[in-house]
Amino acid sequence: MTSSVVALLPELVLLLGAVGCLLLGSWTPRRRQGRVRGVAGLVVLGFLAATVRGLLAPSTTAFSDTFAVDEVTGLLRVVVGLALLVLLALAGDEVAGHPRESEVYVLLLLGADGVLLVGGSTDLAVLVVGFLLASIPLYGLIGLSTASTAPEAALKTYLVGALSGIVLMLGAAVLHGLAGSTAYADLDAGVTAAPTAAGAAGVVLVLVGLLFKAGAVPAHFWVPDAVQGSWVTSAAFLTTVPKLGAVVAIMRLLDALPRQDVWPALVAVLAAVSMSVGNLAALTQDDVRRLLGWSTISQVGYLLAVVAAVPAVDRARPTLLLFLAGYAVTNLACFAVLRAEPGRVRVEQWQGAARRRPALTAALGVSLLGLVGTPPTAVFVAKVLTIAVTWEAGLAWLAVLVAANTVLSLAYYLRWLAACLARAGGDAARTADARTGPGRAPAALAVGCAGAAVLLGLVAGPVLALAG
Amino acid sequence: MLSVLVLLPLLAAALLLVPGVSDRWARWAFVGVTLVEVVLAAVLWARFEDPGVNGLAFEQQVSWIPGLGASYHVGLDGLSLALVVMTCVVFAACAVYALGDEQRPRLQAALFLALETTCLGVFAAADLIVFFLFFDLSIVGMYLAIHGWGHGDRARSALQFFLYTFLGSLALLLGFIGLYVASEPRTFDMVELAASPPLQGSGATGVLVLGAVLLGLAIKTPTVPFHTWLPPAHTDAPAIGSAVLAGVMLKLGTYGFVRIAMPMLPDAWRAWAPVLVVVGIVSVLWGALVALAQSDLKRMIAYTSVNHMGYVVLAVGAAGVIADGTADAEAARTTAVTGAATQMVSHGLLTSALFLLAGVVWSRRGSYALAEYGGLARPAPRFAALLVLAALGSLGLPGLSGFIAELQVFAGSIAVVPWSAVALLGILLMTAVLLRALQQLLTGPVHGLAEGFADVRAREGLPVAVLLALAVVVGLAPRPLLDLLEPAAAAAAALVAR
Secondary structure (H helix, E strand, O other), rough: HHHHHHHHHHHHHHHHHHHHHHHHHOOOOOOHHHHHHHHHHHHHHHHHHHHHHHOOOOEEEOOOOEEEEOHHHHHHHHHHHHHHHHHHHHHHOOOOOOOOOHHHHHHHHHHHHHHHHHEEEEEEEHHHHHHHHHHHHHHHHHHHHOOOHHHHHHHHHHHHHHHHHHHHHHHHHHHHHHHHOOHHHHHHHHHOOOOHHHHHHHHHHHHHHHHHOOOOOOOOHHHHHHHHHHHHHHHHHHHHHHHHHHHHHHHHHHHOOOOOOHHHHHHHHHHHHHHHHHHHHHOOOEEHHHHHHHHHHHHHHHHHHHHOOOOOOOOHHHHHHHHHHHHHHHHHHHHHHHHOOOOEEEEHHHHHHHOOOHHEEEEHHHHHHHHOOOOOOHHHHHHHHHHHHHHHOOOOHHHHHHHHHHHHHHHHHHHHHHHHHHHOOOOOHHHHHOOOOHHHHHHHHHHHHHHHHHHHHHOHHHHHHHHO | OOOHHHHHHHHHHHHOOOOOOOHHHHHHHHHHHHHHHHHHHHHHHOOOOOOOOOOOOOEEEEEEEEEHOOEEEEEHHHHHHHHHHHHHHHHHHHHHHHHHOOOHHHHHHHHHHHHHHHHHHHEEEOEEHHHHHHHHHHHHHHHHHHHOOOOOHHHHHHHHHHHHHHHHHHHHHHHHHHHHHHHOOOHHHHHHHHHHOOOOOOHHHHHHHHHHHHHHHHHHHOOOOOOOOHEEEEEEHHHHHEEEHHHHHHHHHEEEEEEEEHHHHHHHHHOOOOOOOOHHHHHHHHHHHHHOOOOEEHHHHHHHHHHHHHHHHHHHHOOOOOOOOHHHHHHHHHHHHHHHHHHHHHHHHHHOOOOOOHHHHHHHHOOOOOOOOOOOOOOOOHHHHHHHHHHHHHOOOOOOOHHHHHHHHHHHHHHHHHHHHHHHHHHHHHHHHHHHHHHHHHHOOOOOOOOOOOOOOOHHHHHHHHHHHHHHHHHOOHHHHHHHHHHHHHHHHHHHHH
């Protein structure tokens, strides 16, 4: 028990910190809620410190093998912790003075904790708990926004999420019935022995639940609405953090299922559909928030492609972790740019942005090209590795599809970039300029994140070694 | 030393991005850095000793992603050194030419210096990932150059250029990964891959992987039918952008043929050789014929590039046709590859000069339409002299570098593939194209936009004159260049015959 508590110390720090922030928030006058953010930041720093301590210790499991504390969990914690710091800074700019300011910070911490639980769990029961803890703060985060579209977005997310949760629980129940246990370790024998249809039903149902968390096809359609309808902070959170945990969870599940079986192929197909649907839908988007929403759906497709290769290729696991980290920092940079220019929503409103805000546009350019996979950013290295590992895993068609989708995605990322470079012509851009506040903090965040994306690409070697 | 040469422009570009730098200062910094690069390249040449087959001079290697078998690995052989020197010269010429540019000179200087790093990086790379990294970044840089400093329908042209060449680079990446997956132990190192080519005797897989590599390189080169991005990109690019694009960046593709495709996939290269010969011949003839039909000076020059790159493809294709193993055939194939390499250098010098001259026309009158000019020789004699010399070089007149290149290409290719003699027609057509353009622009009564046309100024004429002087030097005394290129070409030809 003691060792379990020590192993889960980072998660506990986050949980207790969130409760502490909630209490502090209720006793703090509304005008001075900014200090809750400071405390939340300290909590995350404490979480990161505990994480580093955990990284130095040997791999272990906690609470009777229901939670794995290995390099994967360790790196997931690092990425989530750093993402939380960025998100808190972003939130400080956006929600300061809002009546529910401290609740936003609490929800961010709790949601991230749930995501870590999803990512680390090696037991279906814990997975379900983690799913709920990761989802419910998300609904709150979307719904708290004052935007008129927020209630609809929250409701949509809630309905899809609740349905996915039920499907996940149903799948967990089926697998429990087949394997006689909820532990991943027993799934291999259980699913192999069971009738094919029953095993398939169980696995697919669990997968669907996780795909909602990941924002991947077929449980994806809440993503663009939620991104468009909520705060930039919430949008940045929901397109980054839950995906990390969900993708890791799918990887763990896949690893536990019978080897040399159809499951990698199924994940490969889901990956292929997700990246293609995301990219095709993003092509026609005029609202940059929706564009980014669809783009994240396609990015999850690439991530799932790596997951599909995990059982067959050893190097896929470090690749996935690098990709997760690279994706997170690049995606956060994009949203920080959005926050720095709140007046520019439609693509054509970005005209003239390069001239008015060169550093910010450069950050946007680096992150958009980074999402495409242009060297030397982190996603480039990750994508090269993705193509390599899927190829090695015997999924050459998927490797080709990843490359083809990358070309497809260029069209819409470039459309946005081209608009930034164009001269400010239309009234739309002028009104956008007029409405734009200074947004210094988000701009600095965007530049920092874009720089980190490049840096992570340059030091990809050590990161991979750490993850492997 | 080599890394300094490659990375110095990037460093300078970063410094120029500091907002306080004045435009005047930036222009001269651009010139200064590119001249330093020329000196550095000259020093490298002076200290160069042929490293032999599969060796590299000035080699440097730093571990980057050990798990992936990728490292920062650079080095030069004769071919890459020649192209590095040519690149430095072209950029220096562009820097001098750009002294008069008024449009955001500070950013332009930074952008082109960064571009110089990417181009040098591709030629120096000895690791496929490093190669790809610079290859891809060069596309981003050129996109920004066309978008930011071009004219006409520049946004559309830039986007088309980007999408097309990026698609090519992804095909290239797929091919690289195919090589990587097949190598044992897994590596992206170009020296190791060339020393023990993976996929030898693998039949269809090798052919497919080379297909992906060839597609990527063919788009970049460009050869027919992948050339359609080139004319709009050139027409709407700024003068120095066109000069860099045609003079240096087209070579990134043909260089890849000799550096990557031939030594790493010799078996598959031989299987593809007939296709390459045909593509080369079609490019030669198609490029010339379409150039003949152009009424726009810059589009015409762009199409002559398709023609000239066709010679390169023809020669490297012919080098893969192994009819018999006699010493004569071996020598002919070496000659063909040497010709291809010479053509890369020669085309870099001559086409850059032509595009800079086209830039002069645009800066005076804002039109490239051949029909709107006439009798330019009278108001602008220096311009006329330079243009005539560049055009004569481009059509392969003896005494100029283009002749040396094309002579070797044909001597080598026809010896191996006799029917490739059809491509000789291309030279004839090219003569017609260029003479017709000269006639329309320069001769006859002064009319249209030619009236009051100001002659070239020093900062415009000097870089062009230097480029042309080098073309003359190569034409009259080709030995130093050939001494550099021949061992590398012989090595490539021998590697294909494995």
